[in-house]
Structure formats: C-alpha cells, structure tokens
Amino acid sequence: MRISTVLSIPKGAASILLRYYNWSVSKVHDEWFANEEKVRKAVGFLEKPVIEYPNVKELTCGICFEAYPPDKIHSAACGHSFCNTCWAGYISTAINDGPGCLMLRCPDPSCAAAVGQDMIRELSSNEDYEKYSRYFIRSYVEDNRKTKWCPYPGCDYAVDFVVGSGSYDVTCRCAYSFCWNCTEEAHRPVDCGTVAKWILKNSAESENMNWILANSKPCPKCKRPIEKNQGCMHITCTPPCKFEFCWLCLGAWSDHGERTGGFYACNRYETAKQEGVYDEAEKRREMAKNSLERYTHYYERWATNQSSRAKALVDLQQMQSVHLEKLSDIQCQPESQLKFITEAWLQIVECRRVLKWTYAYGYYLPEYEHAKRQFFEYLQGEAESGLERLHQCAEKELQVYLNAEGQSKDFNGFRTKLAGLTSVTRNYFENLVRALENGLSDVDSHGASSRTASAKSVGGTSSKGKAGRSKPTTSRSSSSNRNIDDTGHWSCEHCTVANVRGLFERKRVSLSQPFASGIVKAKSIVG
Amino acid sequence: MANSNLPRRIIKETQRLLSEPAPGISASPSEDNMRYFNVMILGPTQSPYEGGVFKLELFLPEEYPMAAPKVRFLTKIYHPNIDKLGRICLDILKDKWSPALQIRTVLLSIQALLSAPNPDDPLSENIAKHWKSSEAEAVETAKEWTRLYASGA
Numbered sequence: 001m002r003i004s005t006v007l008s009i010p011k012g013a014a015s016i017l018l019r020y021y022n023w024s025v026s027k028v029h030d031e032w033f034a035n036e037e038k039v040r041k042a043v044g045f046l047e048k049p050v051i052e053y054p055n056v057k058e059l060t061c062g063i064c065f066e067a068y069p070p071d072k073i074h075s076a077a078c079g080h081s082f083c084n085t086c087w088a089g090y091i092s093t094a095i096n097d098g099p100g101c102l103m104l105r106c107p108d109p110s111c112a113a114a115v116g117q118d119m120i121r122e123l124s125s126n127e128d129y130e131k132y133s134r135y136f137i138r139s140y141v142e143d144n145r146k147t148k149w150c151p152y153p154g155c156d157y158a159v160d161f162v163v164g165s166g167s168y169d170v171t172c173r174c175a176y177s178f179c180w181n182c183t184e185e186a187h188r189p190v191d192c193g194t195v196a197k198w199i200l201k202n203s204a205e206s207e208n209m210n211w212i213l214a215n216s217k218p219c220p221k222c223k224r225p226i227e228k229n230q231g232c233m234h235i236t237c238t239p240p241c242k243f244e245f246c247w248l249c250l251g252a253w254s255d256h257g258e259r260t261g262g263f264y265a266c267n268r269y270e271t272a273k274q275e276g277v278y279d280e281a282e283k284r285r286e287m288a289k290n291s292l293e294r295y296t297h298y299y300e301r302w303a304t305n306q307s308s309r310a311k312a313l314v315d316l317q318q319m320q321s322v323h324l325e326k327l328s329d330i331q332c333q334p335e336s337q338l339k340f341i342t343e344a345w346l347q348i349v350e351c352r353r354v355l356k357w358t359y360a361y362g363y364y365l366p367e368y369e370h371a372k373r374q375f376f377e378y379l380q381g382e383a384e385s386g387l388e389r390l391h392q393c394a395e396k397e398l399q400v401y402l403n404a405e406g407q408s409k410d411f412n413g414f415r416t417k418l419a420g421l422t423s424v425t426r427n428y429f430e431n432l433v434r435a436l437e438n439g440l441s442d443v444d445s446h447g448a449s450s451r452t453a454s455a456k457s458v459g460g461t462s463s464k465g466k467a468g469r470s471k472p473t474t475s476r477s478s479s480s481n482r483n484i485d486d487t488g489h490w491s492c493e494h495c496t497v498a499n500v501r502g503l504f505e506r507k508r509v510s511l512s513q514p515f516a517s518g519i520v521k522a523k524s525i526v527g
Numbered sequence: 528m529a530n531s532n533l534p535r536r537i538i539k540e541t542q543r544l545l546s547e548p549a550p551g552i553s554a555s556p557s558e559d560n561m562r563y564f565n566v567m568i569l570g571p572t573q574s575p576y577e578g579g580v581f582k583l584e585l586f587l588p589e590e591y592p593m594a595a596p597k598v599r600f601l602t603k604i605y606h607p608n609i610d611k612l613g614r615i616c617l618d619i620l621k622d623k624w625s626p627a628l629q630i631r632t633v634l635l636s637i638q639a640l641l642s643a644p645n646p647d648d649p650l651s652e653n654i655a656k657h658w659k660s661s662e663a664e665a666v667e668t669a670k671e672w673t674r675l676y677a678s679g680a
Contacts, residue, residue: 063592063626064536080627090626093593107627109619 007032009045012116016043019102019136023144044105044114049079061086063107074123076106078113087123091115095128099135151183152176168192177353189436190357198360202299219243220250234392248301295363302359308391309352315395316345327402331411340419344394347422351387351429358383361436372440383432390421533561536592540630552634554585562587566598566634570677571642575669576604579677583613583637585630595624596633605665605672607646607655615640616650 003025004014020043021027031039040047058067063086075081082090086107094101104115117136121129141147141158150157150172157173161180169186171177177186179195187195221243234253237243244253320342328335358380365373398418401408408414435442541561544554551569556562566583570576582601588594598620600613608616619628619636649655658665 064534065539066535082627086626089593093590093626107625109623109625109628109632 012118016114044112046077046113051079076113076115078106078111080106080108091124092128095132187357189433190361194364220245298359298363302356305352305356312348332407344418344422348391354429386425386428390425393418568638574642575666576641576673579673592626595620603676605669607644607649607658610651
C-alpha cells in the first residue's frame with residue numbers, strides 16, 4: 001500500500017487510517033501531515049506502550065483474571081494484556097455486533113489503542129475472521145466515495161467510478177448499466193429527479209396500469225387478443241385475419257408513413273387524442289380521466305421499449321451463443337467478421353433504453369412549452385423510426401442469411417447496410433441524448449418559429465436524414481430478399497415490385513402462408 | 528442451575544466485592560443464583576439522593592463478561608437518566624461496555640450518575656424537561672422522592 005510507505009507505518013495501520021478517513025488517500029495525507037499527533041489519537045495509534053512489562057514469568061489477563069505465561073497473552077500497542085481466549089471472545093463479540101468491529105480498540109475502557117487486522121486474524125476463528133473481512137470489504141465499497149455496489153440483483157461486483165468522465169452512467173462487469181448518482185438503471189438523458197418521480201408514479205399507478213396493459217391488446221380488426229412476441233411495432237395478426245397494424249396506436253399499418261411522422265414512427269399522442277379514432281382510446285376515455293390517459297400513453301411506450309429492450313438482450317445473447325456460429329458456417333465468414341451484428345444488437349439495446357427514458361422525459365415536459373414539445377416529439381419520432389429500421393434490419397433481414405442454403409452473394413451489401421444503420425443510429429441517439437440533457441436549449445434560443453433551424457443544429461437529425469437518403473435504393477433486391485429501404489418503399493419478397501405507400505397493403509393480402517416467417521410474428525392467445 | 532460452571536472471573540469478582548466493598552455500595556449474590564446480585568447504593572453526599580438507600584438488582588448474563596451486566600433500580604427514584612421501571616441510561620451498560628470493566632466499576636459509575644445527572648441524554652423525557660427548565664424545583668422533587676421511597680429501606 002502506498003500509504004504504508006509514505007507515512008512509514010505498518011500496512012495494518014495504514015488500512016485502519018484509510019478506513020477512518022473513508023478510504024480517501026488524499027484525506028489521509030492531509031490530516032496526517034497537518035497534525036500527526038491528532039490523527040494518531042483519533043485512530044488509536046500509540047507511539048509507545050502505556051504499560052511495559054519487564055521479563056515476567058506470568059501475566060494476569062485483565063478479563064478472566066487468570067495468570068498466564070507470556071506466550072498465552074496478547075496486547076495491542078498499549079500493552080494491556082489479555083489472554084488469547086478472552087481476546088477471541090472479545091473480538092468475536094465485536095464482530096458479531098456489526099461493522100463497528102473495524103474500529104476495534106483495546107478492551108481496557110481507558111485505552112484507545114487500535115486493534116488491527118493482523119491481531120484479529122491471529123486471535124479469531126476462521127468464521128469470525130471471514131465475517132470481519134466481509135465488513136472490511138463492505139466498508140471499502142460503501143464508505144468510499146469512488147466505489148459502489150452494482151445494484152443489479154444477485155450481482156456481487158462493486159464498481160469504481162472515474163471522476164470527470166462527464167456522465168454518471170456506469171457499466172458493471174456484469175453488463176448492467178446504472179446511474180452512479182441515484183443507482184437506478186442508466187437513464188440518460190433524463191435526470192435523476194425525473195426518474196425518481198417517474199418510478200414513484202409507476203409504482204403508485206401500477207395497479208391501474210396492470211389491467212389497462214395486461215400483456216395483450218385486441219387485434220383492432222378481429223378483436224382477438226394479441227401478445228407481442230418480437231421487437232418491432234409492425235404487427236400482423238395470424239390468418240385468417242392477417243390484419244397489419246401498429247402495436248402502439250393500433251391503427252392500420254398502411255396509415256403509417258409520412259403523415260405519422262416517419263414510416264415507423266408512432267409517437268403522436270396528441271394527434272391520436274384529437275382524432276379519437278381508436279377504439280381503445282375511446283374506451284379508455286370512458287374509463288379513465290384525462291390525466292391517467294395521458295400517463296398511460298407515456299407509460300405504455302416506456303414499458304413497451306423496456307420489454308423490447310429485454311427481448312433484444314435475449315436476442316443478443318442468442319445471437320452470440322448460437323446464430324453467429326451458424327451464420328459464420330453458412331456465409332463462410334470468420335466470426336470476427338460478424339462483429340458488426342453484435343454491435344448492431346448492442347446499439348439496439350442501448351437505443352431502447354434511451355428511447356424508453358425519453359417517454360419519462362416527455363411526460364414531464366410541460367404542456368405549455370409548445371415549441372419544445374413539438375421539437376421533442378419530432379426528435380423522438382425520428383429516433384423511433386431510425387431505431388425501428390435498425391431493429392428490423394438486424395432482426396428480420398438477417399434471418400434471410402441465417403436461413404440461406406449457402407453463401408449469399410449480397411451478404412457484403414447487408415454488412416454495409418447494417419453497419420451503416422448502426423453508426424447512423426448511434427450518432428443520432430448520441431445527439432438526441434445531448435439535446436435532451438441540455439433541456440432542448442436550442443428551442444429557447446431560436447424560438448418556436450425557427451424549429452427547422454434548431455432541428456438542423458442538433459446535427460444528428462440532419463446528418464441522419466441525408467445519410468439515409470443518400471444510400472443506394474435497394475428496393476429491387478433478389479427474389480429471396482424482402483426489403484424495406486430507407487425511402488419507405490416495400491419490396492415484395494415474392495415478386496419484384498417495389499410497393500409505394502398505399503399499394504403494399506393490397507399486395508400483402510395476397511401473400512401466401514409461408515410468409516409467417518416473414519415480417520412480424522403475432523401470437524394469438526385465443527384460438 | 529446457573530451456579531455450576533461459574534467462571535472463575537465471576538467467583539473472583541464476587542469474593543472481592545464481599546471482602547473489600549466499595550464505599551457506599553454493597554453487592555451480594557443471591558443464594559440460589561450466583562449470577563443474580565442484590566445491590567444497595569447509598570445516595571451520594573451533596574446530591575438530592577443523600578440519605579437515601581437505593582436497592583438495585585444486577586444480573587450477569589451467560590455471555591458476561593463479553594456482554595454487560597443487566598442492572599435496574601428497584602427503588603423509585605426521580606432522576607433524568609432513570610425511568611419509572613428503574614432502567615438506567617448509562618453508556619457502559621450499552622455500547623461502551625468492555626469486558627475489562629467489572630461489577631464494581633459499573634456500580635461506581637451508577638453512583639457517580641446519581642451525583643451528576645445528565646438531562647441532555649435523558650431516559651425519562653418529563654424528568655429531564657423538568658430538570659432543564661427549573662433545576663432547583665426538580666432537585667426538590669428528587670429529594671422528596673428520596674425521602675418518600677428510599678429512606679429506611
């Protein structure tokens with residue numbers, strides 16, 4: 001230990017000092033060099049013994065009053081002597097009393113001499129010493145301002161915090177990310193206070209939410225309950241219904257496009273409310289007050305992204321443990337060349353997390369801040385559609401290569417596309433986080449009228465748009481490859497027609513049964 | 528029976544308590560339980576308890592001396608650190624206990640507590656309030672109680 005050498009004191013003493021000053025090396029140095037005597041007194045380091053014994057044959061234990069030969073007697077630096085048995089009892093009692101044992105002093109009530117780790121190891125049972133060590137480690141983690149336990153259930157790791165890294169988000173070796181400040185799960189771009197409010201609200205209203213959400217939604221057309229079992233929001237009901245709809249708003253998928261703020265975007269709670277076209281929305285209006293309804297909107301989307309993220313995590317693991325190897329065989333690629341897939345999935349997981357918290361952000365964004373709300377919803381919508389595109393590509397398009405008989409010619413194209421989507425999405429989300437973290441200050445400075453300008457200044461927004469559009473259109477892909485390109489065209493996997501909006505619905509109806517492995521699996525709970 | 532296997536420490540302490548008692552303090556073990564002591568403490572001079580004889584009970588738990596003895600006033604006493612059940616608020620009986628302390632030191636501390644009540648760390652809220660608001664009046668009550676309950680025991 002550094003302290004031990006710098007201060008010329010034994011290691012055991014150094015650890016007592018560090019513990020006393022909450023493991024802050026600089027504090028130990030400051031205090032020690034400012035007033036060594038005071039520090040020694042406070043922690044119980046004696047420079048010389050209070051009592052010195054000449055060479056005697058027998059010493060009396062101060063606890064049991066028995067006389068012992070000197071080798072059966074121990075004392076701390078002070079010289080107060082107690083027999084080994086009484087020491088063991090004393091130490092054991094202290095250890096079983098709790099973490100106070102880390103500051104153990106000589107049993108003599110008038111004496112403050114510290115009893116260090118070495119003595120405790122020597123004089124206590126293994127079981128007690130183990131307990132002592134646990135307290136010691138716990139103290140190191142809990143009393144140290146730079147260390148915290150990973151809050152993930154069952155995780156035993158502690159995390160060191162590097163000051164000055166700019167963000168409170170830390171990731172444990174167990175892969176769990178949490179906020180250093182409030183130890184809730186990582187929640188950038190939302191601040192700790194908002195997270196606390198949101199979590200409190202969720203727990204307070206979870207009873208209500210349970211019956212509203214209850215894991216399933218009725219198909220908007222045939223009314224059969226549907227459980228969402230895959231990541232993206234595009235749902236196709238099982239035959240014979242085969243209705244395609246958006247999981248979030250339950251509107252027909254064919255209505256989704258530019259009008260709802262991007263192809264995969266469906267974040268327009270206000271729009272949905274004004275139109276009042278959704279059955280469920282109407283039912284809710286009857287059942288719940290406006291506030292609950294509003295909360296439900298945000299909670300639902302928060303929770304959906306949460307479960308999407310959980311699903312993506314499982315998919316990622318599955319990918320790493322099974323699929324990558326298989327893909328490597330089929331496509332004759334070394335696994336090291338398939339890293340882009342793992343990266344894409346890691347990005348999806350991260351984006352789902354950010355997107356989830358943007359809904360808590362949106363819930364607490366004041367209604368009267370119209371310009372900000374509009375801008376926020378625009379950014380969120382863009383984020384949502386970008387992420388859906390990436391998720392779709394990593395989940396569905398990959399499937400084609402995974403199921404292929406042999407090496408696919410366009411695999412490299414897929415690589416370029418997925419890697420490109422990953423990086424574009426990453427940039428966009430990083431910018432989004434930054435924009436939300438500074439409270440959408442662009443809106444403040446530019447005012448509502450210059451919304452477009454401020455949107456551009458976020459950077460990711462405009463660059464993403466350009467990147468998306470500048471990509472070569474892949475709508476005419478091979479017959480085995482059904483694709484959704486960045487301009488919102490569908491290319492059918494059974495013919496070579498690229499469907500523009502409005503057209504594809506009719507086309508899709510004509511798809512044959514094997515399509516079940518295609519875009520979205522929707523599970524029907526009731527037969 | 529608790530008397531079998533009585534640790535030597537307890538035997539030695541008992542012997543010394545009986546052979547050289549501390550001034551104003553007497554402690555003798557019960558006949559049927561050597562861990563149970565009948566204690567008498569004389570009210571210290573120049574305290575409101577002067578002239579009183581206070582009975583206490585003291586019990587040495589199985590873990591003694593690793594754990595503190597349990598002590599309680601049996602005589603009613605008006606004192607901010609002693610409640611109406613006779614329980615005593617004294618640090619060495621709680622977290623400041625050390626196995627190097629003894630029955631004698633505990634009783635001496637209790638005697639000292641009678642001389643120097645500490646209303647800032649009260650056990651009996653009302654008495655402590657009384658003590659802090661008008662000490663003279665509280666001292667009068669303590670004297671009165673000593674006369675009523677602790678005389679000629």
